[in-house]
Amino acid sequence: MRNLLIAGAVAVAGAAGYMLIQPQSQDGAGVSPLAYVPADTVFYSGQLEPFPLKDYLRATTFASPQMSQDLLEEFDDQSSAQHRFLGSLVKAYFIAAESEERFQQTFALPDQVKGLSYAVGLMPVIRYQVTDEAAFWALFNQAEQESGFQHRAGTAGEQAYRAYRFSDEKSGRSIELILAYADGWATWTLNSALNEPADLEVALLQSAPADSLESAGVLAGIAKQHGFQSQALSYLDHRQIVTGLTSTDGNRLAKMLSRAQDQNNAGRGLEQLRTPECQSEFGAMAANWPRTVAGIRNKDDMQITPERSFMRMSMVVESNNKVVMDALTSMQGYIPEYLQKAQLFGIGLGIDMNNFSPALGAIWNDMLEPAYQCQPLRQMQTAVRQSNPAALAMFTGMAQGLKGIGLGVQDFTLDMSGPAPVMTALQGVVSVSADNPMVLFNIAQGFVPQLAQLQLPADGSALDLSDMLPLPPELDVQPMLALKGKHLVLYAGEQGEQAANQLATVEPVSNGILNFSVDYKKMLTPLLPVIEMAAEPEVAAELAVLKQLDMQVQVDLGTNPQGIEIRSEANIRPPAQQTAAQ
Known part of the structure; x- marks a missing residue:
């Protein structure tokens, strides 16, 4: 049933x-x-x-x-x-x-x-x-x-x-x-x-x-x-x-x-x-x-044809709570520009750690300020009091100056000729944006022994970490580490390098809280053979549908004067053979 x-x-x-x-x-x-x-x-x-x-x-x-x-x-x-x-x-x-x-x-x-x-x-x-x-x-x-x-x-x-x-x-x-x-x-x-x-x-x-x-x-x-x-x-x-x-x-x-x-x-x-x-x-x-x-804010945000379905929409949780909205806006951090472009997979977290603890404290105090008489709300307040954010604030103090973290994968290649799949090519970048990223790198050296003796050039030159990081044999890639302005970047491949270089002169301004994007076709095409090898025959047959899934999705979370806003885009195309038949 x-x-x-x-x-x-x-x-x-x-x-x-x-x-x-x-x-x-x-x-x-x-x-x-x-x-x-x-x-x-x-x-x-x-x-x-x-x-x-x-x-x-x-x-x-x-x-x-x-x-x-x-x-x-x-x-x-x-x-x-x-x-x-x-x-x-x-x-x-x-x-x-x-x-x-x-x-x-x-x-x-x-x-x-x-x-x-x-x-x-x-x-x-x-x-x-x-x-x-x-x-x-x-x-x-x-x-x-x-x-x-x-x-x-x-x-x-x-x-x-x-x-x-x-x-x-x-x-x-x-x-x-x-x-x-x-x-x-x-x-x-x-x-x-x-x-x-x-x-x-x-x-x-x-x-x-x-x-x-x-x-x-x-x-x-x-x-x-x-x-x-x-x-x-x-x-x-x-x-x-x-x-x-x-x-x-x-x-x-x-x-x-x-x-x-x-x-x-x-x-x-x-x-x-x-x-x-x-x-x-x-x-x-x-x-x-x-x-x-x-809703949508522009007529171009909805384009429907037999060859393509594109929708860009916004969802807003309306808020008149000035204390909470001011706190959320102040802790909003930096989402790197490369995540706004086409990615095979991308995710970004924008958090201004300089404002994170005060903002969290303001939200926590706002939840405790009314002396609720309604029993369910009184129970909620009791639970909130027991989860004092002071301990979290002490931990986040180690990341002062952090503005945001981004991960973008533009492409990758799997070699299926051996007994196990091997990633022979990777185009991607990881970025850590901060007021002074070198301070965060120095902190990271204390936790990662392989980085302890590493001297990071201040001129933006990249260091090859292939011999320093214990990469598994399934990852045949060349990771490069560099300081690009106010961004510490780890990248691989030409496209990853281009994304990293573009950050060199970019100021990490407040522009969002969360970003997520995925190109299902580009991501699943190299992965499906691996999944099919390990899947049951019935499951493998069902996976054939995913091979035709030509869809790109992007989601952004942030604030605006009306409340908390989630912006989403979906771009869907039919399979090539289906379009030809039409």
């Missing part, structure tokens, strides 16, 4: 993963879909401006994913009709994923699609355009026929829907998957004893909430505050989550959780949170960290 649930989650994520946001668009009835989204939804994500789904699928669809034999047997052996129904849908997903045409046909998805997802209390709602009603229902008709699991026909207002009831025999509880079609749009939601018929009517657009996203202007406010393009916005509202947990009727989420507490006597944990003290204190925390928002 565990595998079935995992596969089901994959299917749902794959079907819903294209949903972003554009608030100006309207549906076929001339009314903005945002008029039916409650303003107290805890999350929102949508794409209400046509998204080139067909091109996206062509650029990101690789070799057909293979289901394991165990999973296939689990689908076939299910004695429960509801499990067979879910298994039929999951199998349909894997079969459809063989090609973009079959995927669109199976799920009745148009070439250009709009869609959105949000919540009505505890009820998730997913809405998206489909090609036609018959095509949408065909998938579920087939699953019913294969499983013997039947739906219940129902209506909410004037909207007809199908309800598939899933029950747990042990607890006696049940929940219904609700599916509906209207005006070229499909709607998925869940119906249970925790919501009222009026909530289902809101989810099926038969009743508009008194306060909606459209009337509240939430999306326009996010776009203005963060400089996001309006066609790509999503958010998670921490304040609505806290209201739902700490109040009995402050929003739809709170009301449904209260019903769960009354009906199942399962809300005892909520009793600790639903006190005036917790409501006030958790509310203050949520006001300091109100939302997590995501």
Whole structure:
């Protein structure tokens, strides 16, 4: 059953993963879909401006994913009709994923699609355009026929829907998957004893909430505050989550959780949170960290063609806590420029050690400053007091002046002709940036005996460490050590040397906290033969999919005036033979 649930989650994520946001668009009835989204939804994500789904699928669809034999047997052996129904849908997903045409046909998805997802209390709602009603229902008709699991026909207002009831025999509880079609749009939601018929009517657009996203202007406010393009916005509202947990009727989420507490006597944990003290204190925390928002800042940040899918997005954890944000900004260090260029693999950590201890102390004191009366928060404070950062501050004192550490691998070659693979070529660099890197090198000499007698030239000349470092025979490379301005570098190969030399005149300014990048194709191509040699035949066959994975990913973590920001880029291309066939 565990595998079935995992596969089901994959299917749902794959079907819903294209949903972003554009608030100006309207549906076929001339009314903005945002008029039916409650303003107290805890999350929102949508794409209400046509998204080139067909091109996206062509650029990101690789070799057909293979289901394991165990999973296939689990689908076939299910004695429960509801499990067979879910298994039929999951199998349909894997079969459809063989090609973009079959995927669109199976799920009745148009070439250009709009869609959105949000919540009505505890009820998730997913809405998206489909090609036609018959095509949408065909998938579920087939699953019913294969499983013997039947739906219940129902209506909410004037909207007809199908309800598939899933029950747990042990607890006696049940929940219904609700599916509906209207005006070229499909709607998925869940119906249970925790919501009222009026909530289902809101989810099926038969009743508009008194306060909606459209009337509240939430999306326009996010776009203005963060400089996001309006066609790509999503958010998670921490304040609505806290209201739902700490109040009995402050929003739809709170009301449904209260019903769960009354009906199942399962809300005892909520009793600790639903006190005036917790409501006030958790509310203050949520006001300091109100939302997590995501979007793009330039139209060029999303480029979708059959030959390439490129997305550059930013996610910001909003913060109004000046003490914490000032501390995080002050400890932000230096990420070397070479990590912003194409790397086979790269990682950088930017920490200003001159400010690290004061910043850590400021954050620690901020967590202890309020005299919390709410029991869970008091317990949290007790745990924080027991982890005094003074010991860590003493350790970091040895690294005073450090600004950041970087590792970049541009290329490598493996020789597979012998009994064991040997790395015969490596292009890469490791850099340590500091106010005075020579001080850090002198400290390192005390811990690495091989470096104790080494005199590092101040003019930037490199020293060959091949005879000094105990490299294993599998690494046939020439490591070079040099001092380049305010950067201590260890490099190998011409590309590594070029990256090292470029640092010679660069000042290690504060520009980030963390950087990570990887080129999957360049990294996996030389490694897969090694992995396949040691893998089981079934695993080796599945690894064939990775050979076609032409994807580059880069992630940056830092701060901005609005909060903590994570910037990510993904560049995906289809396999060469697939592009030629198109």
